[in-house]
Amino acid sequence: xxxxxxxxxxxxxxxxxxxxxxxxxxxxxxxxxxxxxxxxxxxxxxxxxxxxxxxxxxxxxxxxxxxxxxxxxxxxxxxxxxxxxxxxxxxxxxxxxxxxxxxxxxxxxxxxxxxxxxxxxxxxxxxxxxxxxxxxxxxxxxxxxxxxxxxxxxxxxxxxxxxxxxxxxxxxxxxxxxxxxxxxxxxxxxxxxxxxxxxxxxxxxxxxxxxxxxxxxxxxxxxxxxxxxxxxxxxxxxxxxxxxxxxxxxxxxxxxxxxxxxxxxxxxxxxxxxxxxxxxxxxxxxxxxxxxxxxxx
Numbered sequence: 001x002x003x004x005x006x007x008x009x010x011x012x013x014x015x016x017x018x019x020x021x022x023x024x025x026x027x028x029x030x031x032x033x034x035x036x037x038x039x040x041x042x043x044x045x046x047x048x049x050x051x052x053x054x055x056x057x058x059x060x061x062x063x064x065x066x067x068x069x070x071x072x073x074x075x076x077x078x079x080x081x082x083x084x085x086x087x088x089x090x091x092x093x094x095x096x097x098x099x100x101x102x103x104x105x106x107x108x109x110x111x112x113x114x115x116x117x118x119x120x121x122x123x124x125x126x127x128x129x130x131x132x133x134x135x136x137x138x139x140x141x142x143x144x145x146x147x148x149x150x151x152x153x154x155x156x157x158x159x160x161x162x163x164x165x166x167x168x169x170x171x172x173x174x175x176x177x178x179x180x181x182x183x184x185x186x187x188x189x190x191x192x193x194x195x196x197x198x199x200x201x202x203x204x205x206x207x208x209x210x211x212x213x214x215x216x217x218x219x220x221x222x223x224x225x226x227x228x229x230x231x232x233x234x235x236x237x238x239x240x241x242x243x244x245x246x247x248x249x250x251x252x253x254x255x256x257x258x259x260x261x262x263x264x265x266x267x268x269x270x271x272x273x274x275x276x277x278x279x280x281x282x283x284x285x286x287x288x289x290x291x292x293x294x295x296x297x
Contacts, residue, residue, distance in 0.1 A: 002106030003079050009039025010076035015067070017082045018048030019145060020194065020213025021097075021237075023055070024220065026081075027115035028098045030060040032107055043075070050194045050213075058115055079105075093260070096239055112239050114220045118199045126199040133168035133186060136205035136293050142173035144212035146262040148231025148274045151210060153177075158282035159208075160185060163289065170204065172197060172214055206292055208285065211237055219245060224292050226285065230277035231266075233258040246292060250279040 012033070016026060023046070033040055044055060045065040055061050072078045092100035102109035118126075130137055140160060143150045153176055163169045164184030171179060171187045180187035188197055194213075201207055201214060202221040209215045209225065211232045218225040219242045227238065228248040238245050254268065257276045261267040266274045 001104050003104065004033070004037075004106050007037055007040075007077060009037045011041045011043065011074065013043045013045065013065070013070070013072065013075040013078045015078065015080055015082055016044060016046045016051070018046045018051045020050055020054070021216045023051055024114045024116060024213075024216045025098050025101060027055075027058060027060070028109050028112055029101050029105060029107070030058065031111060031115055032102070032109045033105075034060045035110075036107060043070075045070070053193055053195050054116065057117060057119070060115060093233065093236060093258075095236065097236055098239075100236075112241070114216070116198070116217075116220055118195075118202055122195055122199040123203070125196070126203050130200065130203055133170075134184070136167035136296075137170060137203075138163050138167055138206045138208065138289065138293075139170045139172065139201055139204040139214070141207070141209035141212055141214035142171065142175055144210045146231070147264055147272060148259060148261045148266060148276075149211045150230065150274070151228060151277055151280060152273045155280065155282045155285075159285050162282060162286045166290070166293075167205070170200060205296060206289060208289065215245075224296050226288055226292060228277065228280060228285070229258075230274040231257070231259045231261055233260075246288060248280065248285060248288065250277060252279060 030042060033042060041062050042060065043063040043065050044061050045067050047067045052064055055064055091103055096112065098109055098112045142156055157177055160169050160179055164182060169185045171185065171189065174189045179185045198217045201217045201223055204223060207214060207218040207223050207225040209218065209227055211229055215227050222244045225245045226248055227245050234247045238247065254275050256268045259267055265272055269275045
């Protein structure tokens with residue numbers, strides 16, 4: 001597709017799906033749109049709890065509109081991007097998601113970096129918040145939006161118990177076990193918005209995450225990161241410039257990897273834990289975490 005074919009400038013409405021990673025990727029596209037077509041007045045609309053907070057100080061977005069609060073006829077062009085059509089094309093599995101966005105839009109994105117800035121007051125709040133806890137501070141994202149990207153909760157529990165012995169673990173998601181009751185574990189589930197979570201990721205000592213929004217914040221900030229991959233492909237998520245990220249994948253992968261499936265269970269084996277990550281053990285990730293923390297010193 002080439003959704004920007006013939007575009008010269010004017011009022012452009014961009015309707016977008018609201019996943020955190022998807023929102024961050026599109027900041028690179030928005031920057032390129034304004035650079036290539038400076039006469040564009042860019043309005044963005046989405047749904048969900050995060051998008052306005054992520055885009056609120058974006059210099060390339062002129063206006064944020066609640067979904068459905070406008071008349072599409074008032075715009076010179078409307079781009080429908082709610083279902084991430086670019087990731088449904090074959091080329092999307094051969095390149096980073098931002099590059100695939102550019103192909104879909106018909107616009108070469110020159111700068112693949114994301115546009116997101118932590119505010120001074122957010123950094124101040126985060127510094128005070130984290131000062132309560134022992135270092136190193138290890139932020140752990142426990143799950144992604146699709147099960148084929150998620151790790152065994154039992155192994156997660158074992159890992160967190162090991163990590164809390166060497167520092168403080170900050171959880172970004174809930175776990176079947178109430179881990180926040182454990183000494184050395186702090187939960188940010190509920191009561192904190194996405195900008196506060198992002199600011200913590202920026203200042204923590206290590207991030208451990210699946211292929212989810214936290215990963216892309218870690219990439220953006222250069223936070224030392226361990227990213228474990230199951231049903232998705234790292235080359236479509238990790239840019240060549242993301243030197244801060246160490247990729248974790250089990251040594252033996254089934255021939256169906258990557259499947260990119262968004263259903264509840266592994267599409268081939270029917271298991272709740274994807275076959276492509278079922279062999280990964282907590283001890284392996286813990287050793288990699290120790291190594292990553294040592295490199296940071």
